[in-house]
Amino acid sequence: MHNLRTAALALFLVMLTLIPAITGHSAPLAQEFDLTPYQQSVASDAAIPAEILYPPFFKEIDAINLKNIYREIRSRFHFFAGLRLEPSYFNCYKMQRRIDKALERMIADKGELPFSSLDDRLLYDQKSPLEPYLRPMPLKSTGNCTFKSFGDLRHGGIVYCAYHGPDVNGSFYNEHFAEISQARPLFTSFDMVELLLFLPALLILPFIWWISKKALQKDQPASPESQG
Numbered sequence: 534m535h536n537l538r539t540a541a542l543a544l545f546l547v548m549l550t551l552i553p554a555i556t557g558h559s560a561p562l563a564q565e566f567d568l569t570p571y572q573q574s575v576a577s578d579a580a581i582p583a584e585i586l587y588p589p590f591f592k593e594i595d596a597i598n599l600k601n602i603y604r605e606i607r608s609r610f611h612f613f614a615g616l617r618l619e620p621s622y623f624n625c626y627k628m629q630r631r632i633d634k635a636l637e638r639m640i641a642d643k644g645e646l647p648f649s650s651l652d653d654r655l656l657y658d659q660k661s662p663l664e665p666y667l668r669p670m671p672l673k674s675t676g677n678c679t680f681k682s683f684g685d686l687r688h689g690g691i692v693y694c695a696y697h698g699p700d701v702n703g704s705f706y707n708e709h710f711a712e713i714s715q716a717r718p719l720f721t722s723f724d725m726v727e728l729l730l731f732l733p734a735l736l737i738l739p740f741i742w743w744i745s746k747k748a749l750q751k752d753q754p755a756s757p758e759s760q761g
């Protein structure tokens with residue numbers, strides 16, 4: 534009877550030590566960030582998505598409507614007033630460069646990236662393995678910003694925003710400039726404003742030329758003195 538009680542107590546003590554060991558070990562495993570979806574191989578010959586060639590943001594500002602024409606005129610006014618304001622969407626490219634820097638830091642630390650693609654979840658999840666390298670944290674310049682990657686990040690893939698597209702000063706943009714300009718319309722709100730502003734000037738030019746010609750003709754006989 535005494536032995537049985539001791540055995541039960543011993544079993545109880547063993548259970549007490551084992552339960553936290555089991556649950557304590559399995560809990561962090563369940564919480565770990567699952568990188569599997571980000572480790573799948575990415576096709577190197579994939580077609581460039583439309584959101585890179587002609588991002589939704591540019592579609593919006595290129596459309597010929599009153600709002601865009603007003604914005605274009607205002608930006609020219611700023612330019613002539615000497616205010617070289619950086620377009621607000623450049624802030625998104627700055628954030629994309631922050632992500633690039635974080636990837637560089639991770640490569641420097643780990644030797645290579647443990648993933649081939651990224652998205653907002655990999656960037657903003659507290660448990661993401663990339664999280665410690667995101668200093669300063671890349672912020673979203675608009676509510677529409679969605680960070681993504683194109684191509685294999687371990688082999689020349691790029692980070693871009695599904696709303697603003699890739700950095701217009703980046704190497705990818707320069708390398709694919711022909712395809713990118715082909716995907717965009719020939720006549721945009723920018724061209725519309727150029728036409729509105731310069732067409733009157735072009736129409737006035739022949740008139741100015743005619744006036745000055747007349748004035749010169751009038752001046753010539755009035756100044757016959759030679760300075761010899």
Ligand SMILES: [Zn+2]
Nearest residue numbers: 625678694697
């Ligand atoms: Zn963006």
